[in-house]
Amino acid sequence: MRSAAPKGTMPSSPxxxxxxxxxxxxxxxxxxxxxxxxAAADTTEAKSPQDAAFQRGLTQLRTMExxxxxxxxxxxxTACTAIMQAADVPAYQRWEAETRLKEIExxxxxxxxxxxxxxxxxxxxxxxxxxxLFVAPEGNDAHPGTKQQPLKTLESARDAVRKLKQSGQxxxxxxxxxxxxxxxxxxxxxxxxxxxxxxEQSPIVYRAADGAKPRFRGGIRLRGFxxxxxxxxxxxxxxxxxxxxxxxxxxxxxxxxIKPLVLGGFQSGRGFETHPLAELFFDGRAMPMARWPNxxxxxxxxxSGPTIEHRWGRVAAKEGRLKLDDDRIARxxxxxxxxxxGYWCYDWADSYELVASVDPAKHEIVTAPPYHxxxxxxxxxxxxxxxxxxxxxxxxWYLDRSNSIxxxxxxxxxxxxxxxxxxxxxxxxxxxxxxxxxxxxxxWELGGGDAIQVRDGDHCLFAGCTVRYCGGNGMDIGGGxxxxxxxCDIYSFGRGxxxxxxxxxxxxxxxxxxxxxCHIHDLSRIDHTYTxxxxxxxxxxxxxxxxxxxxxxxAIRLGGNDHVVEYNEVYRVVLESDDQGGADMxxxxxxxxxxxxxxxxxxxxxxxRPEGIRGGIRLDDAISGxxxxxxxxxxxxxxxxxxxxxxxxKENIIDNNIFAECESAISFSPWGEARxxxxxxxxxxxxxxxxxxxxSRYPSLARLADxxxxxxxxxxxxxxxxxxxxxDSKRNELIDNLVTNxxxxxxxxxxxxxxxxxxxxxxxxxxxxxxxxDEIGLYVDAFxxxxxxxxxxxx
Numbered sequence: 001m002r003s004a005a006p007k008g009t010m011p012s013s014p015x016x017x018x019x020x021x022x023x024x025x026x027x028x029x030x031x032x033x034x035x036x037x038x039a040a041a042d043t044t045e046a047k048s049p050q051d052a053a054f055q056r057g058l059t060q061l062r063t064m065e066x067x068x069x070x071x072x073x074x075x076x077x078t079a080c081t082a083i084m085q086a087a088d089v090p091a092y093q094r095w096e097a098e099t100r101l102k103e104i105e106x107x108x109x110x111x112x113x114x115x116x117x118x119x120x121x122x123x124x125x126x127x128x129x130x131x132x133l134f135v136a137p138e139g140n141d142a143h144p145g146t147k148q149q150p151l152k153t154l155e156s157a158r159d160a161v162r163k164l165k166q167s168g169q170x171x172x173x174x175x176x177x178x179x180x181x182x183x184x185x186x187x188x189x190x191x192x193x194x195x196x197x198x199x200e201q202s203p204i205v206y207r208a209a210d211g212a213k214p215r216f217r218g219g220i221r222l223r224g225f226x227x228x229x230x231x232x233x234x235x236x237x238x239x240x241x242x243x244x245x246x247x248x249x250x251x252x253x254x255x256x257x258i259k260p261l262v263l264g265g266f267q268s269g270r271g272f273e274t275h276p277l278a279e280l281f282f283d284g285r286a287m288p289m290a291r292w293p294n295x296x297x298x299x300x301x302x303x304s305g306p307t308i309e310h311r312w313g314r315v316a317a318k319e320g321r322l323k324l325d326d327d328r329i330a331r332x333x334x335x336x337x338x339x340x341x342g343y344w345c346y347d348w349a350d351s352y353e354l355v356a357s358v359d360p361a362k363h364e365i366v367t368a369p370p371y372h373x374x375x376x377x378x379x380x381x382x383x384x385x386x387x388x389x390x391x392x393x394x395x396x397w398y399l400d401r402s403n404s405i406x407x408x409x410x411x412x413x414x415x416x417x418x419x420x421x422x423x424x425x426x427x428x429x430x431x432x433x434x435x436x437x438x439x440x441x442x443x444w445e446l447g448g449g450d451a452i453q454v455r456d457g458d459h460c461l462f463a464g465c466t467v468r469y470c471g472g473n474g475m476d477i478g479g480g481x482x483x484x485x486x487x488c489d490i491y492s493f494g495r496g497x498x499x500x501x502x503x504x505x506x507x508x509x510x511x512x513x514x515x516x517x518c519h520i521h522d523l524s525r526i527d528h529t530y531t532x533x534x535x536x537x538x539x540x541x542x543x544x545x546x547x548x549x550x551x552x553x554x555a556i557r558l559g560g561n562d563h564v565v566e567y568n569e570v571y572r573v574v575l576e577s578d579d580q581g582g583a584d585m586x587x588x589x590x591x592x593x594x595x596x597x598x599x600x601x602x603x604x605x606x607x608x609r610p611e612g613i614r615g616g617i618r619l620d621d622a623i624s625g626x627x628x629x630x631x632x633x634x635x636x637x638x639x640x641x642x643x644x645x646x647x648x649x650k651e652n653i654i655d656n657n658i659f660a661e662c663e664s665a666i667s668f669s670p671w672g673e674a675r676x677x678x679x680x681x682x683x684x685x686x687x688x689x690x691x692x693x694x695x696s697r698y699p700s701l702a703r704l705a706d707x708x709x710x711x712x713x714x715x716x717x718x719x720x721x722x723x724x725x726x727x728d729s730k731r732n733e734l735i736d737n738l739v740t741n742x743x744x745x746x747x748x749x750x751x752x753x754x755x756x757x758x759x760x761x762x763x764x765x766x767x768x769x770x771x772x773x774d775e776i777g778l779y780v781d782a783f784x785x786x787x788x789x790x791x792x793x794x795x
Contacts, residue, residue, distance in 0.1 A: 053086070053088040053089045053090075054089065054090060054093075054712065054733075054735075055735060056086070056089065057083055057086065057089035057090060057093040058093070058714055058715065058735055058736060058767065060079050060082055060083045060086075060097075061079070061083065061093065061096060061097065061767050061769070062736065062766065062767025063075075063079045063767075064076045064079035064080055064083075064097070064100060064767075065100075065763070065764060065767045065768070065769060066764055066767065067079060068100070068104055068107075069758070069759065069764045073104055073107070073108050076100075076104050077101060077104055077105075079097075080097040080098070080100055080101040080104070081097075081101070083096075083097035084097045084098055084101070090653075092595075092627055092629060092653075092655075096656075096769060100769065113770070114772055114775070116772075116775050116779065119544070119566070119567065119775075120516070120517075120544075120545065120779060120781075121484070121486055121514065121516050121517070122781075123463070123781075123782055126203065126205065127172065127173040127174065127201070127202075127203075128173050129173050129174055129175055129176035129205070130170075130171035130172060130173040130174065130175070130202075131164060131171065131174075131175045131176070132147075132175075132176045132177075132178055133145040133151065133157050133160055133161070133175065133176070133177045133178065134146060134147045134150040134151065134177075134178050134179075134180070135150055135151045135152065135153070135154060135156075135157050135177060135178070135179045135180065136150040136151075136152070136179075136180035136182065137152070137180065137182035137183060137184060138150075138152075138182075139151045139152035140152055141153055141155075141156035145157065145160055147178075150180065153184070154177070154179075154184075154190050154206065154216075155188075155190060157177045157206070158190070158192065158196055161175050161177075161196065161204060162195060162196065165195070169202075170198060170199060170202035170204075171202060172201055172202060173201075173202060174198050174199070174201075174202035174203040174204055174205070174436075175198070175202075175204050175205070176204075176205045176207065177204075177205065177206045177207070178207060178209050179206065179207065179208055179209060179212065179214045179442065180209050180212055180214065181208075181209065181211075181212035181213060181214060182212075182214060182215070183214075183215050183217055184214060184215065184216045184217065185217055186216050186217060186218045186424060186428055186444075186447075187424075188426070189426045189427050189428065189429065189430050190428065190429045190430070191430050191432075192429070192430070192431045192432070192434045192437065193431075193432050193433060193434065194432070194433035194434060194435070194457070196434055196437065197433075197434050197435040197436055197437060197457070198435065198436035198437055199435075199436055200436060200459070202436075203436045203437070203438060204436065204437045204438070205437075205438045205440060206437070206438070206439050206440070206442065207438070207439075207440035207441055207442075208440065208441030208442055208464075212441070213441070213443060214441075214442055214443065215443040215444075215445060216428055216442065216443065216444045216445070217420075217445055217446050218422055218423065218424035218428060218444075218445070218446045218447040218448065218470075219281070219420040219421050219422040219423055219424070219445075219446030219447075219469075220253055220254075220255070220420065220421055220423060221418065221419070221420055222248055222253070222406070222419040222420065222421055223415075223419075224248060225246035225247065225248045225408065225410070225414050225419075226246060226247055226248070227243075227246060227247075228242070228245055228246065228247050228407065230247075233247075233388070233407070236334055236388050236389050237388065237389065237391060237407075238331075238389065238390070238391065238392045240392060241391050241392050241393075241409055244394070244409045245391050245407055245408065245409045246407070246408055246409070246410065246414065247405055247406065247407050247408070248405070248406045248408070249404065249405055250404040250405065250406060250421075251404050255404050255421075255423065256404065257401070257402065257404060258278060258399065258401040258404055258423075259276075259401070259425070260337070260401060261277060261337055261339070261386060261399075261401060262275040262277070263275055263277070263339055263341075263352035263354075263526065264351065264352060264527060265341070265350045265351035265352050265527050265528070265529070266348075266349050266350055266351065266527065266529040266530050267344075267345075267349040267350070267351050267372055267373040267374050268351035268352060268370075268372065268373070269351075269369065269370025269371055269372065269373060270352075270370060272527075272530070274449045274450050274471070274472035274473060274494075274495060275449075276424075276425035276426075276448035276449035276471055276472065277448055277471045277494070277526070278399060278421055278422055278423050278448055278471075279421070279422045279448070279469075279471055279494070280397045280399075280406070280408065280419070280420075280421055281418075281419070281420045281421075281422070281446065281469055282395070282410065282411060282417055282418075282419055283417045283418055283419075284418070284469070284492075286469070286492055286525055287395045287396070287397050287408070287411075288395055288396055288397075289385050289386045289396070289397065289398065290385070290386065290387050290388065290389075290390040290391040290392075290396040290397060290398045291383055291384055291385040291386075291387070291390055291396070292328060292383060292384045292387070292390045292392075293383060294392070294393050294396075296383075297342070297381035297382055297383050298324065298326065298381070298382065298383065299379050299380065299381055299382075300322050300323070300324070300342075300344075300376065300377070300378055300379060300380050300381075300382065301322075301323040301324055301325040301363070301378070302322075302323040302378050303316075303317035303321060303322060303323070303376045303377065303378050304317060304321045304323070305317045305318060305319045305321045306318045306319065307375070308375050310345075310374065314345065314346075314377065315377075316344070316345045316374060316375025316376055316377045317375055317376045317377070318371065318375050319367075319369075319371055319376075320340075320344075320353050320365075320366065320367030320368075320371050320372070320376055321364065321365075321366055321367075321376075322340075322364065322365045322366075322367070322376060323362075323363050323364055323365075324363055324364075324365060325363055326363070327360075329358055329360050329363055329365065330360040331387075331389040331390070332355070332358045332384070332387060332389060333358050333360065334389070335355065335358070335387045335388065335389060337386055337401065338354075338355040338384060338385070338386055338387045339352045339353065339354055339355065339384075339385050339386050340352065340353045340355060340365070340367065340382050340383070340384060340385070341382060341383055341385050341528075342372075342380060342381060342382025342383070343380055343381050343382070343578075344372045344374065344375065344376045344377065344380050344382070345372065345374035345375055345376065345377050345380065346374060346579070347381075347577070347578035347579060348529055348577050348578055348579040348580060349372075349374055349529060350527070350528050350529045350577070351372045351373075352385070353367035353368070353371070353372060354367060354368045355367055355368070356368040386398065388400075388407060391407060391408075391409050393409065394409050394410065394411040394412075395409065395410075395411045396408075396409055397409070406421070420446055420469070421446075422446040422447055422448050422469060422470065422471060423448055424446075424447050424448050424449070425448045425449050426447075426449065427447070427449065427450050427451060427452060427453050428444040428447055428451050428452060429444070429451075429452045429453070430452075430453045430454075430455075431453070431454045431455065431457060431460065432455045432456065432457075433455065433456045433457050434454070434457040434460055435457045435458045435459055435460065436458075436459045436460070437460050437461075438460070438461045438462075438463060439460075439461070439462045439463070439465055440461075440462075440463045440464055440465070440783075441463070441464045441465065441783070442465050442466075443465065443466040443467070443468070444465075444466070444467050444468075444470075445466070445467070445468050445469045445470070446469045446470070447469075447470040447471070447472070448470070448471045448472075449470065449471055449472040450470070450472035450473045450474075450476055450495075451467045451470045451472070451473070451474050451475065452467060452474065452475045452476070453475075453476045453477075453478075454475070454476070454477040454478070454480070454483060455478050455479055455480070456478075456479040456480045457479075457480045457483070458480050458481045458482050458483070459481075459482045459483070460480075460483045460484075461483070461484045461485075461486065462475070462484070462485045462486070462488055463484075463486045463487060463488070463783055464486070464487050464488065464782070464783025464784070465488045465489075466488065466489045466490075467488065467489075467490045468489070468490070468491050468492045468493075469492050470492075470493050470494065471493075471494035471495075471526060472493065472494055472495050473493060473495045473496045473497070473498070473499055473531075474490040474493055474496070474497045474498055474520075475490070475497070475498045475499070475500070476498075476499045476500075477498070477499070477500040477501070477502070477513065478499075478500075478501050478502075479501065479502060480502055480511070480513075481502055481503075481510075481511050481512055481513070482511075482512045482513070483500075483502065483513045483514075484513065484514045484515075484516070485498060485500075485514070485515045485516070485518055486514075486516050486517055486518070486783065487516070487517040487518065487781055487782075487783035487784045488518045488519075489518070489519045489520075490518060490519070490520045490521075490533075491519070491520065491521045491522045491523070492522045492523075492525070493522075493523045493524075493525065494524075494525045494526030494527065495523070495524065495526060495527045495531040496523055496524070496531040496532050496533065496534075496535060496553070497520040497523055497532070497533040497534055497548075498515055498518075498520070498533070498534050498535070499534075499535040500513050500515065500534065500535070500536050500537075500538075500541065501513075501536070501537040501538040501560075502538045502539075502540075502541055503538035503539030503540045503541065503560065503561075503562075504538075504539060505538065505539055505560060505561060505688060505689060506688060506689055506690050507690065507693070508539050508540075508561060508562070508690075508693060508694075508697060509539065509540075510539050510540025510541070510562065511538045511539060511540055511541045512540060512541065512542075513536075513538075513541040513542070514541065514542045514543075514544065515534060515536075515542070515543050515544070515546060516542070516543075516544045516545050516546065517544075517545045517546065517778055517779060517781060517783075517784060518546045518547075519546070519547045519778060519788060520533040520534070520546060520547070520548045520555075521533075521547070521548065521549045521550045521551070522550045522551075523550070523551045523552070523553070524551050524552035524553045524576075528552040528553060528576050528577060529552070529553050529576075529577040529580075530553055530554075530557065530577075531551075531552070531553045532551060532553050532554040532555055532556055532557045532573075532584070533546070533548040533551060533554075533555045533556065533573075534546075534548070534555070534556050534557070535556075535557045535559075536556070536557075536558055536559070536560070536563055537558075537559040537560045538560045539560050539561045539562050539563075540561070540562045540563065541560075541563050541564075542563065542564045542565075542566070543556065543563070543564070543565045543566075543568060544564070544565075544566050544567050544568065545566075545567045545568065545776075545777060545778060545779060546568045546569075546777075546778070547568070547569050547777050547778050547788070548568065548569070548570045548573065549569075549570065549571045549572045549573065550572045550573075550575070551572070551573045551574075551575065552574075552575050552576040552577055553573070553574065553576075553577050553580065554573060554574060554577075554580050554581060554582060554583060554584045555568075555570040555573045555582045555583060556568075556570075556582070556583040556584070557583075557584045557585075557586075558583060558584070558585050558591075558594060559585065559586075559588075559591060560591060560594075561590075561591060561592055561593050561594065562592075562593035562594065563593075563594045563595070564594075564595050564597070565583065565594075565595065565596045565597075565599060566595070566596075566597045566598050566599065567598050567599065567772075567775060567776050567777070568599045568600070568776070568777070569599070569600045569602075569776050569777035569778075570582045570583075570599065570600070570601050570602070570604070570616075571601075571602045571603045571604070572603055572604075573604055573605075574604055574605040574614040575605065575606075578612055578613055578614065579613045579614075580614060580618060581604075581614065581615045581616060581617050581618025581620075581641070581645060582601045582604045582615070582616045582617065582636065583596065583601075583616070583617045583618070584618050584620065585618070585619050585620060585623045585626070586620045586621055586623065587620070587621045587622060587623070588622070588623070588683070589622045589623065589624040589625075589649065589650075589679075589680055589683065589704065590683055590684075590686075590689060590694065590698075590701070591623060591624075591625075591626075592624070592625040592694075592697075592698045592701070593625065593697070593698065594625075594626050594627070595626070595627045595629065596617055596626070596627070596628045596629070596631060597627070597628075597629040597630045597631065598629075598630045598631065598771060598772060598775070598776060599631045599632075599776065600631070600632045600634070600754075600773070600776045600777065601616035601617070601631065601632070601633050601634070601636040601643065602632075602633070602634040602635055602636055602752065603634075603635050603636070604616055604635070604636040604637065604638075605637075605638050606638050607635040607636065607637065607638050607662075607663070608638075609638060609639075610638065610639060610663060611638070611639050612638045612639040612641075613638070613639045613640045613641045613645075614637070614638050614639070614641055615636060615637040615638075615641030615642055615643055615644065615645045615667065616631070616633045616636035616637065616642075616643040616644060616662075617631070617643070617644045617645070618641065618644075618645040618647070619644070619645065619646045619647065619649050619652055620645075620647045621647055621648055621649075621679075622647075622648045622649050622671070622676070622679050622680070623646075623647070623649045623652070624649040624650050624651045624652060625651045625652065625698065625700070626649075626652045626653075627652075627653050627655070628644055628652070628653070628654045628655070628657060629653070629655050629656050629657070630656050630657065630769065630771045630772075631657045631658075631771075632657070632658045632660070632754050632771060632773065632776075633657065633658065633659045633660065633662055633665070634658075634660045634661060634662075634752070634754055635660070635661050635662065636659075636662055637662040637663045637664055637665075637667070638663050639663065640667060640726065640727075641663070641664075641667050641726075642659075642662060642663070642664035642665050642666045642667035642723075642725075642726055643657075643659045643662045643664075643665055643666065644657075644665070644666045644667070645666075645667045645668075645669070646666070646667070646668050646669070646711055647668075647669040647671075648669060648670065648671035648675070648676065648679070648708070648709070649711070650707055650708050650709060650710045650711060651700055651707075651710065651711065651712075652711040652712070653711070653712045653714070654666060654711065654712070654713045654714070654716065655712070655713075655714045655715055655716075656714070656715045656716075656768055656769050656771070657715075657716055657717070658716075658717045658719070658754060658756075658768075658771065659716060659717070659718045659719065659721055660719040660720060660721070660746075660749065660754060661719070661720050661721065662721045662722075663721070663722050663723070663726075664721060664722060664723040664724070664725070664726035665716060665718045665721045665723070665724050665725070666713060666716075666724070666725055666726070667725075667726035667727060668709070668711075668725070668726065668727045668728060668729055668732070669727065670708075670709045670727065670729035670731075671708055671709060673708055676705075676708035676709075677705055680704050680705060683704070684701065684704065707731070709729040709731045709732070710731045710732060710733070711732045711733070712732070712733040712735065713725070713732055713733065713734050713735070713737060714733075714734075714735035714736055714737065715735070715736050715737065715766050715767060715768050715769075716737040716738070716739075716766075717737075717738050717740075717744055717756075717762055717763065717766065717768055718737065718738065718739040718740070719740060719741070719743075719744055719746075719749075720741050721739075724737070724739045736766045736767060737766065738762055738765060738766045740762060744756065744760055744761075744762030744763065745757045745759065745760030745761065745762060745763065753773070754773060755771070755773035755774060756768070756770065756771070758770075
């Protein structure tokens with residue numbers, strides 16, 4: 001099926017925003033040839049969505065692609081030039097023509113069409129440091145920090161740099177802190193302030209020695225587990241586990257009384273934030289706190305008490321008085337620190353509720369305040385967690401915090417394993433107002449809360465680092481400009497991976513932060529919703545070439561303006577939470593200029609089942625003016641969501657994408673005109689933005705009230721999807737889309753290789769620009785020597 005209709009335009013995305021990785025100059029980082037869409041910042045939205053220029057540009061692009069496929073280089077270049085010179089076509093079409101022209105010129109010379117390095121960060125040589133300090137586990141903080149007499153801690157190295165600065169300016173070349181291999185116990189946060197900054201000519205670098213992998217650890221290694229002999233404890237344990245569960249008194253290891261367990265969740269009355277906690281790790285795997293059921297959920301049989309009615313019509317009990325029709329409840333009468341984790345009202349809003357009492361006769365569980373903010377509904381899903389009486393399978397554990405005794409059913413011989421308990425409730429590293437400092441090749445692990453916090457400053461870089469095994473978030477970077485996270489591994493977290501914000505939404509000044517070539521996975525272990533791999537807000541930041549997977553929540557949550565999300569691979573995300581996407585945006589139609597291009601979204605949510613509402617990219621509640629370009633969506637939708645889901649928004653452009661084996665390619669949740677106008681009322685007059693600036697940067701905002709639900713879908717290749725458009729409002733513009741059940745010419749779709757062959761007739765027919773499938777995801781560089789064996793072959 002092929003369709004054509006009048007055309008639309010695209011939201012602006014200024015060149016200076018999209019070349020977002022000119023950052024980190026003092027850290028010797030540069031972005032080589034980062035592509036930009038717009039030749040001018042204020043021309044991309046000047047035309048009406050109905051203007052014929054959009055169609056004319058697509059026609060020229062199709063002509064160009066057809067000529068290039070036949071090897072008619074002169075004809076293809078002429079078509080490119082015509083588009084580049086057309087001031088009225090959308091800026092992204094001019095950008096496409098410009099980049100395709102460069103590719104054609106390379107092909108004419110017998111070169112590959114693309115140079116992968118053109119959109120990657122590279123390290124420039126650093127100046128030779130004027131001063132080198134050495135740190136080693138066997139060092140001494142009274143030493144001078146030479147190679148023969150190293151320091152012992154990073155705090156002492158920091159203080160040595162401070163003394164050097166106090167004696168005068170940093171010498172040209174700066175300071176390098178060289179850190180030897182080994183384990184470094186962390187007992188306090190390493191605090192870096194503005195006084196610890198370097199300069200562009202004199203950076204400060206904390207780096208692993210050549211070939212070394214220094215590890216900064218917030219936990220303790222456990223040894224000496226014994227069988228349980230306490231009769232009262234044995235009586236509480238399930239019969240099948242009494243000879244399997246071991247115990248360990250932590251007090252001889254220096255652990256005193258442990259703080260009470262506090263858990264939260266997205267709509268918890270305790271706040272949606274990190275609540276530090278101790279966790280158990282067995283050979284690098286987080287062990288589950290004892291729970292029931294061991295997998296999945298049970299459902300609330302009934303609720304009672306005062307109720308609250310939501311605007312969506314759902315009625316919920318205000319208090320946690322829950323009925324469970326299961327005799328299992330009799331096991332829990334002696335539990336004093338048991339919690340329930342559940343989706344108590346909606347399947348996208350979880351929380352933990354502390355159990356106050358259990359009444360087996362009434363089959364009733366009463367939870368303690370503060371309660372879940374949306375209330376409790378019959379039929380909703382939950383499970384019991386942190387109950388000694390539920391250690392009934394290998395791996396489960398329970399910590400008696402009052403007596404500092406750990407109970408554990410080890411999955412294998414504990415004497416042949418590394419068993420660690422994370423305890424620290426503070427960050428490993430906090431940087432406040434720091435500039436021109438690099439952390440390179442370091443590992444932080446086994447923290448009870450968030451691992452790393454960065455506030456303000458500029459040109460700081462984390463390169464080749466590993467952050468893992470913590471109860472909170474991996475990195476929290478707020479404010480500042482030109483910070484980078486490059487080629488890092490961030491995994492096994494109770495909450496999310498990286499939270500990052502930079503730039504000013506009122507002035508639209510860019511932050512130019514960049515997260516690139518990072519492997520971020522196995523998250524949302526504690527808080528299961530809205531804890532993605534990356535939360536990015538602000539203006540003008542970039543997420544590129546990352547691999548993100550195995551997350552109960554989304555991979556990306558984007559807020560703000562003029563961000564670029566490109567060349568990322570995302571799979572096995574939104575595994576538990578519902579009504580979300582692999583990438584999620586929400587609520588504000590002024591979040592303009594954001595671009596998703598050349599990403600691979602596959603095996604999202606429960607893609608095998610028709611129920612559920614999970615997709616690849618979700619533009620929720622009025623999100624508008626987003627460009628989704630050159631992405632591949634493979635098995636990336638379920639239920640009522642498509643590979644792309646648009647909820648009430650307008651002026652989104654979905655162009656040049658491949659949708660393969662999705663429940664639906666694109667889905668909509670159209671809004672009525674009254675709801676739209678109510679939602680946008682007063683937006684442009686908000687004190688959080690500059691109305692005049694926004695109207696100049698994004699001219700279509702002058703028509704914000706008009707044409708709700710009008711989006712443009714063009715050059716879509718839709719392969720074996722059950723549906724092309726789900727709940728189409730019939731107001732969308734459909735241009736040059738192809739829907740087919742025949743193989744359009746993939747290299748090897750059965751093995752996840754959705755690169756189209758050069759002679760694909762389907763791509764040529766609709767003018768689909770070749771998607772650089774082989775360049776998506778991680779790449780080898782100075783810090784990432786090999787690529788993980790995961791991802792595209794997922795079944």
